[in-house]
Amino acid sequence: EIVLTQSPDFLSVTPQEKVTITCRASQNIGYDLHWYQQKAGQSPKLLIKFAAQPFSGVPSRFSGSGSGTYFTLTINRLEPEDVATYYCHQGYALPITFGGGTRVEIK
Amino acid sequence: QVQLQESGPGLVKPSETLSLTCTVSGDSFGSPKYYWTWVRQPAGKGLEWIGRISNGGTTKYNASLESRVTISLDISRRQFSLKLSSVTAADTAVYFCAREAGTVAGSIGYWGQGTLVTVSS
Numbered sequence: 001e002i003v004l005t006q007s008p009d010f011l012s013v014t015p016q017e018k019v020t021i022t023c024r025a026s027q028n029i030g031y032d033l034h035w036y037q038q039k040a041g042q043s044p045k046l047l048i049k050f051a052a053q054p055f056s057g058v059p060s061r062f063s064g065s066g067s068g069t070y071f072t073l074t075i076n077r078l079e080p081e082d083v084a085t086y087y088c089h090q091g092y093a094l095p096i097t098f099g100g101g102t103r104v105e106i107k
Numbered sequence: 108q109v110q111l112q113e114s115g116p117g118l119v120k121p122s123e124t125l126s127l128t129c130t131v132s133g134d135s136f137g138s139p140k141y142y143w144t145w146v147r148q149p150a151g152k153g154l155e156w157i158g159r160i161s162n163g164g165t166t167k168y169n170a171s172l173e174s175r176v177t178i179s180l181d182i183s184r185r186q187f188s189l190k191l192s193s194v195t196a197a198d199t200a201v202y203f204c205a206r207e208a209g210t211v212a213g214s215i216g217y218w219g220q221g222t223l224v225t226v227s228s
Contacts, residue, residue, distance in 0.1 A: 001170075032212035043203055043218035044154065055216065087154060091212035095169040096156040 006099035012107045019075040021102045023088035032092035035073045039084045109133030111219035125191040129204030142207040143187040147200040
């Protein structure tokens with residue numbers, strides 16, 4: 001099973017600050033890494049697919065990069081509505097696995 | 108726009124079988140381009156993939172649950188279902204149904220709102 005390790009576990013940031021979340025895979029997964037946002041009490045929402053492709057309707061302040069075993073999700077200029085937990089997900093091999101999540105709150 | 112909605116009992120007794128149904132609206136249900144997927148999330152914890160089924164009925168399950176899981180499809184009713192047998196308190200979670208892209212390593216673009224299932228006597 002491919003293990004995804006996210007860091008940090010928790011971030012407290014001021015509005016308009018830049019946020020970077022990392023996801024490391026236990027083996028090379030190419031570009032088969034996706035990012036989700038989950039707000040409290042809601043289902044996850046797809047933000048970025050295949051490491052760097054924004055999903056339809058996602059604000060441009062969200063971007064992704066990386067390949068192989070190291071990936072990042074960047075939120076440029078954090079907005080209050082971005083308070084959420086963010087998860088990475090690999091579809092490279094079954095079973096599909098998710099990272100442990102990074103909770104982002106406003107300072 | 109596809110929409111998914113989970114339904115089923117919110118309380119299941121230990122050792123019994125958890126049964127949930129996901130009803131799909133929108134024009135994609137008969138398409139071979141997608142997998143229909145179940146994911147669960149214990150309170151305050153991360154996401155766990157349970158398994159999926161293709162339009163052709165091919166299933167794949169998480170090995171950690173495979174001996175207890177069955178996912179089935181009813182195209183005429185636009186529904187797919189999850190059965191998890193011999194449940195314990197560890198199976199208490201919010202269960203999400205979702206649509207996964209049928210491409211290799213595809214993303215999960217659409218999710219239901221989730222339904223809480225509690226295992227308790």
